[in-house]
Amino acid sequence: MGKVTGFMEFERLEEGYEPVPQRVKNYKEFVIGLNNEQAKVQSARCMDCGTPFCNSGCPVNNIIPDFNDLVFRGDWANAITVLHSTNNFPEFTGRICPAPCEAACTLNVNDDAVGIKSIEHAIIDRAWAEGWVTPQPATVKTGKTVAIVGSGPAGLAAAQQLARAGHSVTVFEKNSRIGGLLRYGIPDFKMEKSHIDRRITQMEAEGVVFKTGVLVGAFPADSKVTNDAKTTITADELKAQFDAVILTGGSEQSRDLPVPGRDLDGVHYAMEFLPMQNKVVAGDKLKGQIMATGKHVIVIGGGDTGSDCVGTSNRHGAASVTQFEVMPQPPEQENKPLVWPYWPLKLRTSSSHEEGCVREFAISTKRFNGAKGKVTGLTTVHVEMKDGKLVEIPGTEKDYKADLVLLAMGFTNPVASVLDAFGVTKDNRGNAKAHTDEGGYRTNVDKVFAAGDMRRGQSLVVWAIREGRQAAREVDGFLMGSSTLPR
Structure with missing residues (x-):
């Protein structure tokens, strides 16, 4: 490494944030990235550790020690080459990946991990600024x-x-803009959509054809999934027109909460709420946008989607925001000797939480309360784990005021109609059944492959990139007999 003793000399430096009163007034990114000198110092903390567990902790197997060393030496052009060799879109992961590589960092055993994500963010932002990212x-x-x-x-x-x-590659998207859940699920304040747009420009120059507003198969009439399709194409037409088909749709079927009062007006899935705001930021004119302005908002679900609802509600000007999590509050510090190098269970406080949010743990919703067809609150009960099951604690019922309830409890499976249109066999979770062993990513249907959330279920953006890359290798081998694409 460039500085073998760097991990003993330098402290971890986190990326900065714009002040809360300033950033909640708009939907722009507010993270203040590392400058060149700060990135050099942080890369110097990367140890000559022999076995870099960060590589295996990263789903795309980024060659992390190598690009850290290059940044330390000031060779940024080669740093982006190394980074791009495993990751097509580091501007996405450098902004929204939770960084499992840092959990696996050897330095994280008894110290603060190397700031890998912040270094990756710095590399790709400089690469775009310098014009190094070309078709x-x-x-x-x-x-x-x-x-x-x-x-x-x-x-x-x-x-x-x-x-x-x-x-010759053609991408079909049911919505009016390219990006899938990157475009419509992730708020702009976490990742502005210009990052997607310039990649689309690059890919079009590489020969990729994008067709938006095209629905493959048919959606149920009552589907809550965002869908701007103006035309349709059948599975049989796609199979007839192309030598191979890859299904890479997202896991868009939201997990429901079927308790009394679920049908009250004002109870919505997160993925009804979040895409609307993204469309408005993009300049679309919407009727009936779900707004949190002046409302008491309750977000049910403690994960990233719930956090995104919190941040968006704060920007709407909500009167209050409360987030429920059914599981007990995790420890503030993980037991590193027990969990390293795996992803630890610990309390995570997002930038959205810091903007204003009351968090309640070990709490379950018993019913939604309402008047004249509209939600006015809900009744909860605290729960505890007994014999591997969550059970109610008697005497802990409580009523909360709520004008807007957002269900952010994760996603169960991709929209079944797409898989059904192709006749793809599904696993017991409703995902496409396509293994990654011999003949990887192939479904039971000839020349039809599946990858990403469509195959493995709800997951991280970095896992989706890995799946897309690996599926591409399998398709290339299927078409040509062999492949030189990286695994």
């Missing part, structure tokens, strides 16, 4: 055609890899 069109075309259904991170990664291998 890489294939020099030879194969004559093979591939259709990709879904334009989220898995679909985009697969499309870019296959286009660079010389195939």
Whole structure:
């Protein structure tokens, strides 16, 4: 490494945030990234540890010690080359990945982990600023055609890899803009959509064709999934027109809370609420936008989607925001000797929580209360774990005031109609059944593959990129007999 004793000399430096009163007035990113000198100092903390567990902790297996060393030496151009060798879109992961690589960092055993995510963020932002991110069109075309259904991170990664291998790639997206859940699920204050747009420009220069507003198959009439489709295409038409098809849609079926009062006006899925705001930020004119302005908001679900609802509600000007989590409050500090190098269970406080939010743990909703068809509150009870099950604690019922309730309890599976249209066999969770062993990512339907949330279920953006890259290799091998694309 560039400075073998750096981890003993330098402290971890976190990226900064703009002040809360300033950032909640808009939907722009507010993270203050490391400058060149700060990134150099942070990269110097990377140890000569022999076995870099960070590499295996990262789902795309980023070559982390190498790009850290290059940043320390000031060789930023080669740092982005190393980073791009495993990750097509580090500007996405450098902003919204929870950084499992840092949990696996050897220094994290008894100290603060190397700030890997902040260094990655600095590398890609400088690469764009310097003009180092350019199209890489294939020099030879194969004559093979591939259709990709879904334009989220898995679909985009697969499309870019296959286009660079010389195939003609067409991406189909049911909404009016490319990006999938990157576009419509993640608030702009966490990742502005210009990062997607410039990648689309790069990929179009590499030969990828994007078709928006096209629905493959048919959605149920009562589906709550965002859908701006103006035309449809059948599964049979896609299979007839293309040599291979990859299904890369997101896990969009929200987990419901079927308790009394669920049908009251004002109780919504998070993915009804969040995409609306993203569309408004993009300049769309919407009727009936769900707003939190002046309302007492309760978010049910303690994960990232719930946190996004908190941040958006604060920007709307909510009267109050309360977030429920059914599990007990985790410890503020994990037991590192027990869990390292795996992802630890510990209390995580997001930037949205810091903007204003009351958090309640070990709490379950018994019913929604209302008047004249509208939600006015809900009744809860505290729960505890007994014999592996959550049971109610007698005498702990409590009423909360609520004008808006957002259900953010995760997602169960992709929209079944897409898989049904192709006749793809599903696993017991409702995902496409496509293993990653021999013949990886293939479904039971000839020349139809599946990757990302469509195959593995709700997961991280970085896992979607990995799946898209690996599926691209399998499709390339299927079309050509062998593949030189990286695994």
